Amino acid sequence: MFEDETIDVECPKCGHQNSILVREFEEISETHFICEDCKVAVRIEASEFRERLEQVRKELEELQREAVQEGKRRSKRPRKDDFQI
Numbered sequence: 001m002f003e004d005e006t007i008d009v010e011c012p013k014c015g016h017q018n019s020i021l022v023r024e025f026e027e028i029s030e031t032h033f034i035c036e037d038c039k040v041a042v043r044i045e046a047s048e049f050r051e052r053l054e055q056v057r058k059e060l061e062e063l064q065r066e067a068v069q070e071g072k073r074r075s076k077r078p079r080k081d082d083f084q085i
């Protein structure tokens, strides 16, 4: 779920958007990645991305909430049998 989400981190050297697993931020406070494009080693600190992580988390929660509401709405929909006079 959330742990499988990725966020895009721009390479400071070439600007390439690298997809980093959110899980990596969760486990350690800082992490390194190798830019897919120019192969430079980039060190990133989780604190710098805390805001974005929160954003991703909120978006996911919203999606889940919508899914739940959608499910409720569907199950609450009155069937023809409910309208008895």
Ligand SMILES: [Zn+2]
Pocket (backbone or CB within 6 Å): 011, 012, 013, 014, 015, 016, 035, 036, 037, 038, 039, 040
């Ligand atoms: Zn790069």
